Amino acid sequence: xxxxxxxxxxxxxAASRSCQRATMASQPLRLAEEYGPSPGESELAVNPFxxxxxxxxxxxxxxxxxxxxxxxxxxxxxxxxxxxxxGVVLVSGEPGSGKSTQIPQWCAEFVLARGFQKGxxxxxxxxxxAARSLALRVADEMDLTLGHxxxxxxxxxxxxxxxxxxxFCWDRLLLQEVASTxxxxxxxxxxxxxxxxxxxxxxxxxxxxxxxxxxxxxxxLRVVVVTDxxxxxxxxAFWGNPPIVHIPREAGERPSPIYRDTIPPDRVExxxxxxxxxxxxxxxxxxxxxxxxxxxxxxxxxxxxxxxxSLPLQxxxxxxxxxxxxxxxxxxxxxxxxxxxxxxxxHWLADFSFSLPSIQHVIDSGLELRSVYxxxxxxxxxxxxxxxxxxxxxxxxxxxxxPPGSCLCLYPKSFLELEAPPxxxxxxxxxxxxxxxxxxxxxxxxxxxxxxxxxxxxxxxxMQALEDLDYLAALDDDGDLSDLGVILSEFPLxxxxxxxxxxxxxxxxVDEMLTLAAMLTAAPGFTRPPLSAEEAALRRxxxxxxxxxxxxxxxxxxxxxxxxxxxxxxxxxxxxxxxCQAHKLRRELxxxxxxxxxxxxxxxxxxxxxxxxxxxxxxxxxxxxxxRDTDGTGxxxxxxxxxxxxxxxxxxxxxxxxxxxxxxxVLYHNFTISKDNCLSIVSEIEPQxxxxxxxxxxxxxxxxxxxRDLLNQLREGMADSSAGSESSxxxxxxxPCVLQ
Numbered sequence: 001x002x003x004x005x006x007x008x009x010x011x012x013x014a015a016s017r018s019c020q021r022a023t024m025a026s027q028p029l030r031l032a033e034e035y036g037p038s039p040g041e042s043e044l045a046v047n048p049f050x051x052x053x054x055x056x057x058x059x060x061x062x063x064x065x066x067x068x069x070x071x072x073x074x075x076x077x078x079x080x081x082x083x084x085x086x087g088v089v090l091v092s093g094e095p096g097s098g099k100s101t102q103i104p105q106w107c108a109e110f111v112l113a114r115g116f117q118k119g120x121x122x123x124x125x126x127x128x129x130a131a132r133s134l135a136l137r138v139a140d141e142m143d144l145t146l147g148h149x150x151x152x153x154x155x156x157x158x159x160x161x162x163x164x165x166x167x168f169c170w171d172r173l174l175l176q177e178v179a180s181t182x183x184x185x186x187x188x189x190x191x192x193x194x195x196x197x198x199x200x201x202x203x204x205x206x207x208x209x210x211x212x213x214x215x216x217x218x219x220x221l222r223v224v225v226v227t228d229x230x231x232x233x234x235x236x237a238f239w240g241n242p243p244i245v246h247i248p249r250e251a252g253e254r255p256s257p258i259y260r261d262t263i264p265p266d267r268v269e270x271x272x273x274x275x276x277x278x279x280x281x282x283x284x285x286x287x288x289x290x291x292x293x294x295x296x297x298x299x300x301x302x303x304x305x306x307x308x309x310s311l312p313l314q315x316x317x318x319x320x321x322x323x324x325x326x327x328x329x330x331x332x333x334x335x336x337x338x339x340x341x342x343x344x345x346x347h348w349l350a351d352f353s354f355s356l357p358s359i360q361h362v363i364d365s366g367l368e369l370r371s372v373y374x375x376x377x378x379x380x381x382x383x384x385x386x387x388x389x390x391x392x393x394x395x396x397x398x399x400x401x402x403p404p405g406s407c408l409c410l411y412p413k414s415f416l417e418l419e420a421p422p423x424x425x426x427x428x429x430x431x432x433x434x435x436x437x438x439x440x441x442x443x444x445x446x447x448x449x450x451x452x453x454x455x456x457x458x459x460x461x462x463m464q465a466l467e468d469l470d471y472l473a474a475l476d477d478d479g480d481l482s483d484l485g486v487i488l489s490e491f492p493l494x495x496x497x498x499x500x501x502x503x504x505x506x507x508x509x510v511d512e513m514l515t516l517a518a519m520l521t522a523a524p525g526f527t528r529p530p531l532s533a534e535e536a537a538l539r540r541x542x543x544x545x546x547x548x549x550x551x552x553x554x555x556x557x558x559x560x561x562x563x564x565x566x567x568x569x570x571x572x573x574x575x576x577x578x579x580c581q582a583h584k585l586r587r588e589l590x591x592x593x594x595x596x597x598x599x600x601x602x603x604x605x606x607x608x609x610x611x612x613x614x615x616x617x618x619x620x621x622x623x624x625x626x627x628r629d630t631d632g633t634g635x636x637x638x639x640x641x642x643x644x645x646x647x648x649x650x651x652x653x654x655x656x657x658x659x660x661x662x663x664x665x666v667l668y669h670n671f672t673i674s675k676d677n678c679l680s681i682v683s684e685i686e687p688q689x690x691x692x693x694x695x696x697x698x699x700x701x702x703x704x705x706x707x708r709d710l711l712n713q714l715r716e717g718m719a720d721s722s723a724g725s726e727s728s729x730x731x732x733x734x735x736p737c738v739l740q
Contacts, residue, residue, distance in 0.1 A: 090236060092228070092232045096250055103224060107121040132168070148163055157584070196352060230390040255362075259413045271300055283406075286361070293369040323346035377641045505600075518582040526574065531573065548682050615689060632661060632662070633662070691711055
């Protein structure tokens with residue numbers, strides 16, 4: 001891509017675009033030829049999508065497209081898309097075959113030939129970075145302007161316009177659209193890409209679309225499901241044996257993997273040494289390194305960046321580039337043409353997404369670190385586990401070519417054969433389903449268990465999600481969405497966080513809660529220890545005595561006062577890109593509240609009244625996440641189950657000078673079961689506030705413990721003194737009319 005992408009963003013517009021589209025719409029669908037000219041045709045040929053002559057770059061990229069394995073299946077795909085009576089087409093092909101870039105363009109041609117009467121083409125991606133990256137590439141290949149005919153929609157970034165025909169979209173955003181809009185909206189063709197990734201949104205979309213198809217909803221929607229061959233049989237059975245377009249295997253020899261005899265004790269060190277050895281040999285081609293976690297990616301990049309500078313090389317030292325969700329727009333660096341060798345360090349994010357043709361060497365740890373939610377204890381486990389055989393093969397194929405590259409596996413051959421599952425684990429069986437169930441209820445699916453899934457979630461996971469939504473007053477007595485639940489489903493937030501934001505309308509702390517909601521979602525504080533005493537001192541200046549939640553608000557306000565300065569963030573160990581995302585999300589949430597006509601409030605952060613109001617708003621949404629220090633030493637027993645946890649090392653209460661006593665009652669944002677079982681984002685609360693604001697039946701359902709007995713005693717005492725006023729207060733809050 002490189003500098004040529006500037007042309008994608010600045011291409012001049014043509015007044016004749018609509019006329020050109022009308023002309024193309026009057027022509028029959030041409031299945032065997034490209035709508036653009038061949039390289040030998042006139043340079044004055046006109047792009048039918050915008051009415052402008054094709055540029056020279058278009059012809060260069062067209063020649064490259066013709067060499068892709070998928071090009072041989074173009075006629076078959078368009079024929080099936082046009083004539084298949086079910087409206088569903090499966091496309092099966094290996095990574096790197098061109099599926100993600102070519103299928104959307106052919107669907108756009110299909111819609112253009114039909115005169116745009118059935119809407120636009122929407123392409124889902126399991127990761128926001130992939131959606132943006134593909135939109136850039138496809139706009140370049142189609143010789144169109146990004147944000148006009150081709151666009152993308154990801155969190156806090158909508159790069160589309162009224163003339164957008166082809167839109168790449170994060171699958172979770174599209175799921176939100178499906179849930180809030182009856183029918184199929186303005187889609188003419190919906191492409192579900194990378195189905196083998198098994199994201200919650202992708203699996204759910206397929207279930208909802210199948211239901212919509214069976215119910216004969218209005219419209220002539222075409223659905224294209226793009227997958228790796230490993231998932232093909234399951235998808236074929238799920239969709240009722242639709243036609244399958246098989247993509248020929250890519251030409252090029254496949255590397256024979258080189259296995260280690262044992263798993264190295266230090267994966268990062270082993271990966272670094274393998275990269276340095278390739279650099280010393282000066283073997284041609286770029287390097288792709290797979291490690292389990294973002295923490296190890298960062299360590300590897302830091303170590304390699306130091307080591308490669310001292311290598312005695314005949315060429316420029318390699319450029320080390322991380323690739324993970326927090327990279328933001330910097331991810332485009334992996335596609336830039338550069339004189340130096342690129343060493344891209346990544347994890348499961350690049351198993352199937354982000355095709356990198358220049359890669360000739362792969363170093364694979366064979367492991368992934370995933371968060372797996374346990375509904376019984378409402379906690380996430382950090383699970384280090386082997387990748388699937390499907391992922392291992394996809395990683396190996398990154399190094400195919402003439403001649404083949406190399407694939408070094410940092411594990412024995414028996415490791416994957418004995419321990420690896422055949423396919424990636426479906427995320428719908430491993431994530432908290434509260435948000436999903438809220439959306440399914442919005443679609444008036446009374447029982448989420450009745451929704452079609454490729455793999456059905458565990459019944460206890462669905463029951464826990466329903467129970468949590470009931471506690472949050474999102475469901476009525478019949479189990480349907482309450483009026484409050486409808487409002488909660490409009491917010492791109494976790495249900496408990498959306499409830500806290502709505503509660504802030506009653507407690508006059510909306511301004512502070514908007515900031516907190518954005519920070520908790522996009523930029524939850526510090527993610528690594530300070531690198532120096534100076535950095536540690538700068539961090540302490542941002543800590544607030546009221547706890548981590550108020551500290552996040554203080555961090556955000558200081559960030560805005562700095563002018564969103566990147567150097568300011570680096571000096572304090574803060575993620576600049578994440579804070580920018582939080583700023584965008586806050587603005588989006590404010591606009592949403594104004595559209596729903598919810599009451600707002602003036603800033604009052606720092607006052608005693610605001611401190612209590614903010615605590616009340618948080619408890620209203622997070623009463624399920626409260627813990628009590630049982631012995632005064634920081635051993636916290638969680639209310640909803642009998643697990644013991646400690647405060648995170650980044651918690652502001654941990655950095656206070658001794659002999660500061662840990663707060664007796666805390667509200668937390670996350671509980672992760674890992675090597676230290678820590679509570680993250682913690683603030684002190686008063687137990688009286690919990691009794692006042694939590695549903696009475698929630699307190700009654702708590703497991704037996706000294707904490708529950710203390711809360712029940714408080715409830716009885718408060719009931720004796722102010723039964724009437726407390727009852728009306730709780731009832732008013734549960735009435736959604738108050739929020740409007």
